[in-house]
Amino acid sequence: xxxxxxxxxxxxxxxxxxxxxxxxxxxxxxxxxxxxxxxxxxxxxxxxxxxxxxxxxxxxxxxxxxxxxxxxxxxxxxxxxxxxxxxxxxxxxxxxxxxxxxxxxxxxxxxxxxxxxxxxxxxxxxxxxxxxxxxxxxxxxxxxxxxxxxxxxxxxxxxxxxxxxxxxxxxxxxxxxx
Amino acid sequence: xxxxxxxxxxxxxxxxxxxxxxxxxxxxxxxxxxxxxxxxxxxxxxxxxxxxxxxxxxxxxxxxxxxxxxxxxxxxxxxxxxxxxxxxxxxxxxxxxxxxxxxxxxxxxxxxxxxxxxxxxxxxxxxxxxxxxxxxxxxxxxxxxxxxxxxxxxxxxxxxxxxxxxxxxxxxxxxxxx
Numbered sequence: 001x002x003x004x005x006x007x008x009x010x011x012x013x014x015x016x017x018x019x020x021x022x023x024x025x026x027x028x029x030x031x032x033x034x035x036x037x038x039x040x041x042x043x044x045x046x047x048x049x050x051x052x053x054x055x056x057x058x059x060x061x062x063x064x065x066x067x068x069x070x071x072x073x074x075x076x077x078x079x080x081x082x083x084x085x086x087x088x089x090x091x092x093x094x095x096x097x098x099x100x101x102x103x104x105x106x107x108x109x110x111x112x113x114x115x116x117x118x119x120x121x122x123x124x125x126x127x128x129x130x131x132x133x134x135x136x137x138x139x140x141x142x143x144x145x146x147x148x149x150x151x152x153x154x155x156x157x158x159x160x161x162x163x164x165x166x167x168x169x170x171x172x173x174x175x176x177x178x
Numbered sequence: 179x180x181x182x183x184x185x186x187x188x189x190x191x192x193x194x195x196x197x198x199x200x201x202x203x204x205x206x207x208x209x210x211x212x213x214x215x216x217x218x219x220x221x222x223x224x225x226x227x228x229x230x231x232x233x234x235x236x237x238x239x240x241x242x243x244x245x246x247x248x249x250x251x252x253x254x255x256x257x258x259x260x261x262x263x264x265x266x267x268x269x270x271x272x273x274x275x276x277x278x279x280x281x282x283x284x285x286x287x288x289x290x291x292x293x294x295x296x297x298x299x300x301x302x303x304x305x306x307x308x309x310x311x312x313x314x315x316x317x318x319x320x321x322x323x324x325x326x327x328x329x330x331x332x333x334x335x336x337x338x339x340x341x342x343x344x345x346x347x348x349x350x351x352x353x354x355x356x
Binding site for chain 1: 198267304
């Protein structure tokens with residue numbers, strides 16, 4: 001979803017434990033793709049997860065990228081762009097989203113989402129610590145709402161031009177294969 | 179979040195397998211609470227999950243209810259109110275949200291969210307099959323975006339009056355205990 005209005009968007013998933021968090025990190029990755037991010041980077045190496053997500057991309061379209069096994073702190077600190085940490089301890093997204101949109105018009109953005117406890121370094125390195133409500137919920141919903149606010153809801157109408165396309169139905173399921 | 183504008187909101191989680199889906203259903207429940215639903219009902223009995231969610235409610239406030247171990251099909255079919263199924267095969271939320279808001283001004287609403295494969299009955303019983311993008315992502319994000327659209331984003335500013343309150347911070351974590 002790179003456009004004339006903003007740089008690329010990278011989601012950085014940290015605290016991933018391939019067995020315990022398999023499904024949650026899969027959901028975070030699918031949200032990143034469906035809501036308009038360009039790629040996800042995951043701290044722990046997880047080839048099965050990479051394969052699953054690449055399968056979704058090859059069927060449903062788009063050019064979303066996944067990469068796992070990185071030193072997250074170095075990656076986050078050295079990122080050339082605006083660094084966000086999504087956390088229930090941060091500032092309400094509605095108070096900062098316009099400023100973030102303005103600052104990323106010509107710059108890339110990285111959005112960190114942690115599992116359970118996020119090291120304090122993430123809060124200190126981040127340019128913005130952003131809360132999607134100061135209540136406990138989920139990194140899956142936090143990322144979705146953040147990207148939805150960032151794109152003003154337009155990402156729900158994005159066409160991915162995949163081989164497999166869902167045809168919206170009042171009652172039932174319809175899939176079109178190209 | 180019952181108000182003068184709408185009836186109660188129940189989330190119905192189906193296909194829950196206590197071991198495999200523990201964390202995802204926990205996230206679904208926390209989203210239901212944080213984004214303004216009144217209760218969650220889960221098909222499989224799961225006392226540990228109930229206890230976890232009740233703990234969050236007692237610390238963070240509000241009067242969200244959780245109940246597990248119900249016959250979902252009977253519960254959904256016999257529900258006295260507007261029945262929704264969230265699914266990537268449905269109609270885009272943006273095309274239906276005003277109509278749904280109108281219809282639930284004086285009526286209760288139930289929102290079904292399934293794990294992986296949802297039986298076709300859910301699609302047939304539902305008054306509305308609603309998609310949050312016709313792309314695969316997550317029941318956690320689908321529920322969050324649906325409730326966010328329904329409440330026009332106001333739920334992010336709801337005060338839960340809990341014993342434990344997060345104080346928004348630019349960098350760091352602050353919790354106020356009452």
